Amino acid sequence: MGSSIDTTRVSLIVDSGPATDRIELPNVFTKHKINIQSTHMAKMEEIAGLPYLQGIDLPFAGEKEVGLLIGQDIPRALMPLEIRRGKAKDGPYAVRTALGWSLHGPVNKVGTTEQNTHATSTFIQGDIGLEEQVHKFWKLEASDTLHDERGMSVNDQRALKMWKGGISIDGGHYQLPVPFKRHPPCLPNNRWLAEQRLQSLARKLGKDDSLRRKYQEGIEDLLKKGYAEEVEKQECQSEDQAIWYLPHHPVFHPMKPDKLRIVFDCADKSGGVSLNDEVLQGPDLTNKLTGVLLRFRQGPVAFMADVEAMFHQVRVPVEERDVLRFLWWPSGDMTQQPKVYRMCVHLFGGTWSPSCCNFALRQTADDNQDEFSPEAVEIVKRNFYVDDCLVSVESEEKAVNLSDELRNLLQRGGFKLTKWLSNKPSVLKSIPTEERSKQLKGLDLNLDALPVDRALGVSWDVERDCLGYKLSPKDKPLTRRGLLSIVSSIYDPLGYANPFILRARLLLQELTRMKLGWDDPVPEEHRQIWQGWSEELAEMKEFEVNRCVKPHGFGTVTEYQLHHFADASEKAYGAVSYLVMKNTSSELHSSLVMAKSHLAPLKTMTIPRLELAAATLAAKLDVAVKRELDVQEPIHSTFWTDSTIVLQYIRSTDGRFRTFAANRIATIHNASEASQWHYVDTKSNPADDISRGMSAGELKKSTRWLQGPEFLLMPQEHWPKEPQVMEPLRQSDPDPKINSEGVMCVGGRLKNSKLQTQEKHPVILPKKNHIVKPIIGVSMLYQVTQGESMLCH
Known part of the structure; x- marks a missing residue:
């Protein structure tokens, strides 16, 4: 009868002492215990009478357990270098290998028994990555990250200190050290592994001539632009400094299949160690994506640009470049011996690179703030998401001036802004043709319609100035794995399509509740639900949100209000936020700005608890949106719920609540006053849509979802009246x-x-x-x- 065990694949480096070689074991499978007893191994006294075995250093286990078995798949470890044997045909003999001496053959047959075992081993790759993905998915569902402002760790501060102390200018570019955890880093010799990966890459390139040409062009581009350099032969022999060889491979962006990016695998392990393991990640200096998008919606004139090869614009000190070595064939000729090269800049794949390059970008703004406008400096600090810059302002003139300032400011740090795109032709005309988006190539800016592009992954119809969705059914099997792949690929950072997507998330949760296997067919009843939803994906192409929260010609805003609606059902809970603006003519306009929802936990939770969780989410949305919007005027916030119980919770001054309620009420009180909370009937509550879901057709037609309920545009006396509820409970009330x-x-x-x-x-x-x-x-x-x-x- 067969049996199975859970095992983990690891890599090891082994030796048997200072006089032996170090052997790399790239594929070792772990086991709790190896069933080999000390009686199976020879003892020193048992070979005392064998003179041909005297004088050699044979290890004896004694009472120790065997901790590692090395198989025939590692010939370097087992290859005989010397053999000692006696005259007896079946006597024991000793073999010296790279790991030292070992004894073979029977020494003492007394008390031993024979047992024949036929074993077949099959290693099955578990769904570790998929399970981690699902774990993160449900963890995200169960937690709120809207108000997750964390301080720096000790290691974050260490990395910053290294950069502040080691920053310099080299050829018009910032130079920053790799923030090693220790100096020098403890890195084994991994050239053999890089050679193996290079041969694997050769097989891949040999099957695709187009890919081979693009890859060769990519390497030549790195060398031509000074991002990489060849290592001289004499330096290759030197071992005075830390050395590490980086495997590399091609990566294609799913939205840009023709663009190849060479990525260096800094996470590849040799001897259980990777380059990323030896380097501090650095603090997260990346702006929140939702914040950059919210600010992109504020003004009627919008433009965006991209930093060209951002990571490659920040240089690495010469003395640290040998940890960034890689192998490649001269002139791309895979029949020749590969040469050694090394990167001169920070690279894609390094866990520290995003933080390091964001530090350099912000340093550019700080070092040149006296020569540029405060607004341009602030844009560099607040309106970049890694290498993407998104800006919206009030006038075309301001956009032209700011775009010129930004180009000149970033050039001071060696950064170049390219791929410019704007909803106003006058702004585009101020940008050199070669620096504009490729989608503008061949367009007459006076006559032709502007293209559709992506703003941080969100579809932007530049001509019509609308944000939309390009959702299409993917050819995936109707299994839990296939459904998860499709649902998790839908990109909706601000939650505008939340009611539609919720239905698919609920189905996925139901399959999880049923404990359906990853590759089991979806039951017929659920298959019909899924097919109905997926058929609506094409219809979602017609769902749009105005890029600018203000209507055309609205004018100057004199007052801002935020209205947050919360709701829950037995299936889900969520909150949705609207920005209401008043202009100089006292006209009001309301616009959807952000929505967030969570599925109800798999373990049943009462509706009042879910309603309270929704209210907490609304309070966190308020903090998040206020933090990200760029407005000078104070923003007054109002909160709405259709749960009178939640209102009682929030208004209670004497109540002593259990932990679940107490923690959430405390969060609500920290973010708002009880007087800011109001009752709204379910019919007028747009948050009802994200607690129950909507079809694509309903979502397209719902003005309540896109603009909020009608009473938001009315004087306060026309707001919903709260139904009569009980007075707050007294201390004497019966528990x-x-x-x-x-x-x-x-x-x-x-x-x-x-x-x-x-x-x-x-x-x-x-x-x-x-x-x-x-x-x-x-x-x-x-x-x-x-x-x-x-x-x-």
Whole structure:
């Protein structure tokens, strides 16, 4: 009968002492224990009578356990260098290998038994990456990252200190050190591994002539632009400094299949160590993507640009470049011996590169702030997401001036802005033709329509100035794996398509709840639901959001308001935010700015708890949106929920709540005042759409979703009136609790009795309600034994 074990694949370096070689074991499978006993191995006294084995250094295990078995797939470790044997045909013999001496053959057959075992081993690759992806997916569902402002770690501060102390200018570019965890870094000789990876790359390039040409052009471009250099022969022999060879491979952007990027594998391990392991990552200096997009929606005139090969514009000190070595064939001739090259700049694939290059970009702004406008300096610090710059302003003149400033400012740090695109031809005309987006090539800016491009992954119809979605069915199997691949590939950073996408997420959660295998066919009932949803993907191409939150000709904004709506169902909960603006003519306009939703946990949670979680999400949205918007005027925030229980929670001053409620109420109170919270009926609550979902057709037609309920454009006296609810509970009230149906009832010691649930926990009724008064009267007629005070009136 076969059996299976869980194992992990690792790489090791082994030796048997200072007089032996170090052997790389690239594929070692772990096991809790190797079932080899000490009786299976020879003892020193057992070979004492064998003179031909005397004088050699044979290791003896004694009482130690065997910790490693080396198989025939590592011939370098087992290749005989010397053999000692006696005259007996079947006697033991010793073999010297690169790891030292070892003993072979029987020494003492007394007490041994024979056992024949036929074993077949099959290694099955587990869905480790997929499981991690799902784990992150559900972890993201269960947590809120909107207000996740964290300080720097000790290692982050160490990296910053290295950069601040080691920064210099080299040939018009910033030069920054690789932030090693220790000096020098502890890196084994991994050239053999780089050679293996190069041969693997050769096989791949040999099958695709077009790929081979593009790859060769990419290497030549690195050398031509000074991003890489050849290592001289005498330097190749030197071992005075840390050396590391980087495997490399081609990567294609899914949206740009013709563009090849050579990526260096800094995570590749040799001897259990990778270059990334030895380097500090550095602090996260990248602006929040949602923040850059929100600011991109503020002004009527928009433009965007891209830093050309941003990582390659920041140089590495000469003394550290040997940890960035790589192998390549001269002139791309794969029949020749490869030569040694090294990168001179920070590179794609280095875990430290994003932080390092963002530091250099910000340093450019700081070092030149006295020569450029404060607005241009602030744009460099706030409006870049890695190498993408997105800006929106109030006028074309301002856009022209800022684009010119930004080009000149970044040139001071060796950065060049390219791929310029704007919704205004006058701005584009101010940019040199060769620096504009390739999509503008051949267009007459006076006559032709501007193209559709992507702004941080979001589809931007530049001519119509709308943000949209290009969703199309993918050819994936109808399995849980296939569905996850499609759902996780949908890009919706600001949540505008949230109600539509929610339906697919709910289906995926249901398959998870059913514990359906990754490659099991989706049951017919769920298959029909999925096919119905996927058929609507094409219809989502017609769903659009105006890029600018202000309508054309709206003029100067004199007042800003943020309105946040929260809602929950048994399936999901979420919040949606609207920016309401008033102009000099007292006209009001409302626009959807951000939405966020989470699926309800797999473990059932009561509706009041989910409603409270939704309200907490609304409070966090307020903090996040205010932090990211660039407005000088104060923004007044209003919060809306259709849960009177949540309003009671928020307004309670004497209530002592359990941990779940207490933590969320504290978050709400830290971000808002109780007076800012209002009631909205479900019919007017747009957050209802992200707690239940919508079809593509419904989403396209929903003005409530895109602009909010109509009352947002009305004076406050026309806002929804709150229904009559109970007064806040007093200290003397009988231990109130919320039951499974979301109704407030009496708690207390009766919960331990054998009474029926309704008798143990009677409902608490409001005394001023016109229905409750007759009930109280009847109860008093029957002389309630607990006394009149227990009627809570």
